[in-house]
Amino acid sequence: MEEQWWKGELAADIHQTLRTKELKLPMYKAHSPQIGMRRYLIDLLTVLSNRFNLCPTARHLAIYLLDLFMDRYDITVKQLHATSFACLLLASKFEEKEDKVPKLEHLNNVAYMCNVNVVLNKKDLLRMEMLLLENFNWNLCLPTAAHYIDYYLHASVGENDLHDGWPVTSLTKTKAFLEKYAYYFLDFSVQDHAFLHFRPSLIAAACVCASRICMQISPAWTTQLELLTCYSWEHLVQCIEMMLICYENDIKEASNIKKHVTIQHQEREAVENLSHQATTQVLFQQSSYHPLALHPTPLSQFQSPVQDLCSAYRDSLEARRASSLLAGCADSSFRSCAALQAGLGPPAQPLPLQMPIAVQVALGTEPRHCVSMAYSSTYLSDLHPCAARCFDG
Known part of the structure; x- marks a missing residue:
């Protein structure tokens, strides 16, 4: 047959010949004991035919040969795969060109990819093909x-x-x-x-x-x-x-x-979205962790070097303020100094420690500035008190 016979001059004659042949097709009775596996085997033949780019007539002929053979014989599950492959090879040899007929090794490779645990050899496959041909009286011209x-x-x-x-x-x-x-x-x-x-x-x-x-x-x-x-x-x-x-x-x-x-x-x-909202809430919510509230005892009992330095600086400032008061500072300056001095906390008292001793110091993350009084000269050449931080020059 030519590839597109339906467009040729003999299309009507070929169609009439196919219609005559289908009148002699064997009757299908659906008596196969393994009819429950039919859908799986058809899907397997479809995958194999698509993998080898077989024409639709070869695929449908292979399925039809399998249906008729299963309807006549009780085939074991293990032999069903070999029967399916033999039907596909016979149909492709009858409907396709020689170069498109699947090779045995390629067929086994594709079957392995389809999780088919059956490896066919050439001898067994030829024996199955001969059995199929004898069953159909060597006539594969079966219209589908x-x-x-x-x-x-x-x-x-x-x-x-x-x-x-x-x-x-x-x-x-x-x-x-x-x-x-x-x-x-x-x-x-x-x-x-x-x-x-x-x-x-x-x-x-x-x-x-x-x-x-x-x-x-x-x-x-x-x-x-x-x-x-x-x-x-x-x-x-x-x-x-x-x-x-x-x-x-x-x-x-x-x-x-x-x-x-x-x-x-x-x-x-x-x-x-819920995960994103929860993450955003955790990232931007106010922290409830207060290190100074959790660790008040170490800060009140132990004197660190920083506290020693602040205390010494505070004592020197108090001595300077006392001398300035005796020299006749203004009442406003005295009131401002007294207010700032009242705002300062009491100096930390040193504890008598016996050496050697291990001391653990816990520093809070919240800064506390030591506010003191510093004197600067203005254009009037007077000394005026102003607030300054610790360690300012």
Whole structure:
């Protein structure tokens, strides 16, 4: 077959040949004891086919071969992986070019990345391929829905169609969007084995019709599509309803996941905001730690060198003030000196200590300035008292 046979002159003949072959397909009974593992195996084949860039027809043929083989035999869980890989290799050899057929070592590497604890050798794989070929009488020309979808999509949108009640402005863009919908329904149809009770051509036609319904293209099924597929609306209703139900469930599940992610994001932001507020409150709140209130005893009992120096300086100032008073200072100066002297605390009394002794001194972080009187000369050459700190020159 040429790559785009649906556009060639033999498209109608090829389509008719596929429709004739699908009438001879074996009936699927869903009697496999391992049918519960079907969804997992299909996901595995999908991952492998996407990894090796296989065409949709090869993937769907591999899944169909696996379904028919599981329906006929009781296969152990350990051999299911080998059977799945053999179905994928046979389908790719039948549908793809030789250079795109996966190699055994590459297949084992990708299987290991998918956490499949099965390593196939060439001998076992060839034996499984021979078993499959004998089971299908060496006939792998089994039509699937993927073999019809491109032929039906070629005429999926017409010039007289309406999109949401309005004429279609761009047939190319509309076909591109509708193709994505159709392949979505096509891949969704292999997830549930209930679709195997329909003919592959009917599934492909239902994918196109369901896509037109989702895109609000009217009418849902045109006369041209009916003549092309040989299916009327009545033939497609049951399959379309199943697809739309799966589509709505998928949308609800995606919406629930989105809401759950949004709630988690909001909760994370709330926790971060509370943490930021708590950190800000701790950084800017007034400290309740008062070192002088917690350690009053060491400051009142022990005399540090700084206190000795302040006391000596204070004694010298008192002697100077006494001499100035005797020399006839003004009453205002005397009152100011007395007020400042009253504001000063009593000098620390030295304690009699016997040497040697270990002394522990605790200094407060709150500064206490030793206020004293200093005399400076003005332009009147008089001496006036003024306040000065300790250690000022």
